[in-house]
Amino acid sequence: MKLLLLTLICSYSINGSPSRGSRIIGGSIARAGQFPWQAAIQLDNISGKYFCGGALISDQWILTAAHCVYGGKSFVIHLGSNTLLSPDANRVLLSSSTYVTHPQYNQNTLENDVGLIMLHLPITFTDYIQKIDISSMGQIVDGDVVTTTGWGQISDSAAGISNNLYYVDLVIISNAECQITYGSQIKAGMVCAVGNYNEGICTGDTGGPLITYNSDGDPVHVGIASFMSQNGCESTDPTGYTRTDIYHPWISNVTNI
Secondary structure, three states: OOOEOOHHHHOEEOOOOOEOOOOOEOOEEOOOOOOOOEEEEEEEEOOEEEEEEEEEOOOOEEEEOHHHOOOEEEEEEEEOOOEOOOOOOOOEEEEEOEEEEOOOOOOOOOOOOOEEEEOOOOOOOOOOOOOOEEOOOOOOOOOOEEEEEEOOOOOOOOOOOEOEOEEEEEEEEOHHHHHHHHHHHOOOOEEEEEOOOOOEOOOOOOOOEEEEEOOOOOEEEEEEEEEOEOOOOOOOOOEEEEEOHHHHHHHHHHHOO
8 A cells, every 4th residue: 555645744845945947747837817816835833844835715714735734833825926936016925823724634644634824814806816716515526627736846856846836637536546546545535636647746736726617617626735645746646635525614614705
């Protein structure tokens, strides 16, 4: 059985500078404003500084993975820009120290890997900063094409977060199929996806959104990037996400959205 990469191993230490050549495994560079809900999260905790993705789900709340906020002392939230290093007038930087993790979050198994960050003040929406709706039950099924986004690294050997936001299309597989790789570690609150060959998330991408589009063509947040294989990002093993729909009632209760 292949083990999952756990807790903050899934996030990238940002003691160094971002790499301009790195990106999500496979995929394409995002256009300005293409994913206006995308958030970059810099976490400061007792063991160092780390980087994760997230998604703006209201004018005051960021949805991310629990392992991206657990034990956090402070957060810097980056909204409105697809780049981390390049000058961009649309970029907004915010700080926060308020977060909530799911009460049943398990650091060892990554069950209930859901976290929320509350901004100090509501943010003003622009063409480059918008919220994304979170899914209700049944909005993803096996075989659906979904999209994941992130600033994570390009390969197992090329450490470093990306300057540019990248996205890649994946396909949802059944939990039974995913259990062929990961065994009983795959629970009902998780969902797995595969790309062409080895496409998917890598270190620095966790916490970021998995999205689909409803019948009206509107984007819907259906998963939170949570884990990849112990065999590495470049393996052909599925990547794992926390299902948003399962946790919709809890998220709504916390955020009042």
